Amino acid sequence: MIATRIGKKSDVPDNYTRLGEYIAAAEEKGEKLHQFWIRNCDAGTNIEDLDLALLEIEAVRRHKPDIADKTYHLVVSFRPGEQDKLTKDDLMAIEAEYAKALGYSDHQRVAGTHINTDNFHMHIAFNKVHPETLKVITPHRDFKILAKVSREMEKKYGLAIDPGMTDGKERDPNKLSPAARDYEAHTWQESFQRHVLKHRGEILEGLGKAKNWQEAHEVLAEYDISIKLRGNGMVLMSPDGQAMKASQLDRSCSKKKLEERFGVFEARQDKQPSKGLHQTRTRHRYKPRPLARHRNTPALWRRYLSTRKTIHRQPKLTARASRNWKTFLLMEAYQDPLSMVLILAHQELLRSTLKTSHQNKMLTLAHDP
Structure with missing residues (x-):
């Protein structure tokens, strides 16, 4: 049901x-x-x-x-x-x-x-x-x-079970996919999937009220998300090209379930702004941000963003160091003690995430018949 x-x-x-x-x-x-x-x-x-x-x-x-x-x-x-x-x-x-x-x-x-x-x-x-x-x-x-x-x-x-929006017994709703974990381990930046799951309840509540594809697109756009066909399924995409399976948000968001509700998939129809009309407002924009936080992180993060703006004018080695937050911190650690503090914080966070993921996997195997 x-x-x-x-x-x-x-x-x-x-x-x-x-x-x-x-x-x-x-x-x-x-x-x-x-x-x-x-x-x-x-x-x-x-x-x-x-x-x-x-x-x-x-x-x-x-x-x-x-x-x-x-x-x-x-x-x-x-x-x-x-x-x-x-x-x-x-x-x-x-x-x-x-x-x-x-x-x-x-x-x-x-x-x-x-x-x-x-x-x-x-x-x-x-x-x-x-x-x-x-x-x-x-x-x-x-x-x-x-x-x-x-x-x-x-x-x-005695009816068939249809896991719904809030059911997480069979699948941890906050569990990141391997691709999202790899992204965070490589960049030490918050992945798009983490951004989506952070607003999971609100998104699902909005989608539950949608009556057609265009209304569903409008709900997702408020969180900087677009939904597109890929292969035999659907993916949620970020502005910078990161993607996650729509069903990873919730089983009710699979291609089959959504098309049962809204009919055959329809791409978003962007409305031309005119007097009396307004485009969908993005309430929660996806922006790259540090995975681990420290009270002094904002100053260093602003310096990183500043280097990103001038990356095309930098020497090759410096440009490579500015590709993402992780490489920037590793280079800065030689001259800024705060960078080393943040490096240790990120490493501890990732180690904790991997440990929790491993423990959950062991628990699942232990309970499987």
Whole structure:
């Protein structure tokens, strides 16, 4: 099971009635309604009660005219054939568990399951406005909540396990690839993969709300990341050409999983800036920076960056020494004691990283049958 919140587009009005009708009608080509129910509405619980239930929900929502986003739209995707394992009562119980975990047990909602060939999924449209207190509930870091409930429901109902955004039992989400470790050992600079993993939770939360490839590109661009096809898969790329497999960020970011959500891959369509429009702002730019830090590092780092700017005018040996932070420190150590301090700090950091990596590998081997 993969549970995904469908975020509201900023330029599209929040129309709960339209969403409720969409769930009941199963309008997509080749799609049909499987099961349907309504919760916490006096109008009733069945599809024939939908019109009155939607009026009832809209009456509650009108108490919050200044809130632009009053709908929490959740889609839960199942594996092919799992519709045969689950009764309507099972599906309603699963929906109730998501509602409870998100804080929506007492909220009005419309839910239904759709079948489109092998694509079996559930839509749940929660009214974020509580029908009695009129408080608007918006869950914080909901992707973790959704993953936890999904794993519990898979276990309870004997469904196939789909490791989600926050699952790290089978794979250490912060483990660097051999290529990233080699880059850091060679340059003593932070790798692109470390930059990506540093913002992993935020990136996955943003991707979980994306509805198409262009929105996914915009999320990644905020972190100075581009996504491209390579071979049979996809890679995340830095501005300087470093790359990591998209699935190394999370299994939900594999080519197969992303194309199941967004369709066949589409390259980013750069918008031409014009009046009233703005390009995606890079909030967390990837910049080369020292792997190990010291209170006096900034001064030496500025000197290194300064030499990089004039590298083409330097003697050959000096130019080679300025190729990366590591070689620069090694050359500077002869005349600057601070460089030696930083060399020792980097060596200790790398030694610790390799030791931890080796210990994790031994633990994995020890637990393998």
